[in-house]
Amino acid sequence: MSKLTKKGSQWSRRDVLKATAATGAIAGAPMFFTRHAYGADYLNNPGDAGSVKLGFNVPQSGAYADEGADELRAFKLAVKHLNGEGDGGMMTTMQPSELKGNGILGKKVEFVTGDTQTKSDAARASAKRMIEKDGVIMVSGGSSSGVAIAVQGLCQEAGIIFMAGLTHSNDTTGKDKRANGFRHFFNGYMSGAALGPVLEKAYGKERNAYHLTADYTWGWTQEESLIASTENIGWQTQTTVKTPVGAGDFSQYITPVLNSGADTLILNHYGKDMINSLTQAVQFGLRDKQVNGNDFVIVVPLYSRLMAQGAGENVKGIFGSTNWHWSLTDAGSQAFVKSFGQEYGFPPSQAAHTCYVQTLLYADACERAGTFEPCQVGAALEGHKFDGLGNGPTEYRAEDHQCFKDVLVVKGKENPTSQFDILEVVEVTPRAQVEYAPDHPMFAGGNLGECNNGA
């Protein structure tokens, strides 16, 4: 083994190691210590460019593709309105608003789209491509809590704001909340809190509930929330059964309900699973049964019009909750329905509504912050109170980045007057009834952490 010395080669191995370490420390130290120090610099800063790019990451294939298609329609409409085209939609009713119809901060809004495939890994890959290749300044969309939580985490690591689309799991703004993530949509706890009193009024205090639950974060937290709210009104929880997502045929899970002694079936299913399980439950005659002297009833805690359309006549008379419904008569909802209806020929879904609102809220926050810098935009969203966007007075709570607003309890309409008239709003539950403390046990364990601007 040859030994290099200062005398022979001027450098020993130890010298080389020391020099490498010193160079690394000098080169790396400023970046490490100051990556958040320059408020003016941040990831994908549009600088002097005349446009700014947003990333809309929605399911374009897979079980929630129809919801994704509606989200994309809403995003496109929001971009159109932000750029001063069309009738302005809810930009005309939003209060307060800094939006001027000249893009965001004077820059024309452009967008790229990605396909989440309703799979976390595909959604992350798609968001990563948008951030790294397309240079988007914000990512929005998603129609599954698993996807939303995965993409929210990615945006936090990258230093981009994530404006969540349809995600209903408590965990999104609970144990998995992130400083860079914001949710306008309501959550499982709120569904439970809104539904409890309505169910008590409709079906009384003595019921045995049987839960069929989608086996992932959203199903688990919704089941937990519904058990809490129904037991609070005196119901008993007979059995809870987890079902695989995308099971297709639920008959083997439904038949045990027949002999269980339960008189209420709570379907913690969404999308295709809800359509299939509800259809099959009705086929097995559950709605015609009488148990314990009670008529057997089914509850679908999270409803969407698209889903209800898929389930057809089976939804008649079934209670559930929703974030928004196109039949609302406030000025914001009417402006949005008119704008969306004229553009596409049918009313928007709740998924479309939340995505449209999130885009406007992001744009408005940028205007108020006077920058696209994620941490300053996030600060502008935190604690922001607004109205005129279809849900009444709303607040983005600073502690967990969850929007607090009224919740709608809906029921499958007995006598629909049109193909879109499937659900009727039976109660608007006030915000105070669905609000909870930031450290509520169902949301415990998470931490927003530090905002990351990706610089």
Next chain:
Amino acid sequence: MDSILLQILNGLDKGGAYALIALGLTLTFGTLGVVNFAHGAIFMIGAFCAVTMNKLLTISKKVKDESITFFDAFKEQPYLEIWFGDTGAKIVEYSVPLSILLAVPVMILIGLAMERGLIRHFYKRAHADQILVTFGLAIIIQEIVRHYFGANPIPQAAPAIVAGSASIGEWFGLGPNLVYPWWRLIYLVFALVVLGSVFAFLQFTTFGMVVRAGMQDRETVGLLGINIQKRFTIVFAIAALVAGLAGVMYTPILPPDYHMGMDFLVLSFVVVVVGGMGSLGGAVAAGFLLGILQSFASMNEVKSILPGIDQIIIYLVAVVVLLVRPRGLMGRKGVMED
């Protein structure tokens, strides 16, 4: 007792669908030697024949929906109802059974086109090539269906007369909770009739005899001057027809979507392997067996002892069967044993 009987019925029902698909897969493999991963897509096309028939029967006149004032919305009133009143509505109601009339020619044509246009070019290629090309074909078919019909399931209602449940418990003096949907019972009977017909066709006709002989020894049958290839093409079309009809009749049970073929394909392949490659009887027996086991594994009592067993039972049984009987339950020596 009631719950056990219900799970047996569930299993038979599900097993019926598995057996019908697996029968077609085995026929294709036994005759043409082709591992056809597009067979699930054929099942899905059958289901979409029902959707198409329903759409054709409900071609509608657009009438402005006055209840919506925000924008121009339209109600749809089927021409059949406008022209024929209640009779028209009745025809629409029976769209699923009627769609068999559409499915029969469509599935035979698709089967013939698939075999003549694509599969025959892969007869002498490796099984891996056959799997790749048929899998690719399945993806293309499902994406075409998604493009035209969307991704959400499209519910198809059974005729109102069989939309409810049969009180089986009352028939046999058992508990009142033993009820089962009429359409599922019809599906079970339908599956048994189709399976019986295919077996009878292969067992009791000259055509079937030649096909069975060809499955045993294709070369010798050819040497006798019989155009076995032509018969195998017809068998492929029959396999497509069986899968397509299974798809049509399954639509009131499971609202069809573009991905349903893939969901059934994997399970049906396990059924074929468990039954024994190339064994028609094995495919049917394994279809019903695995359907029943899957249903029982979903019972709460079973899941409380073995959580998650419902997700793996089929694959677990496949492993055990292949360990004990490497050729499957009724597999023959020499099949896929080059």
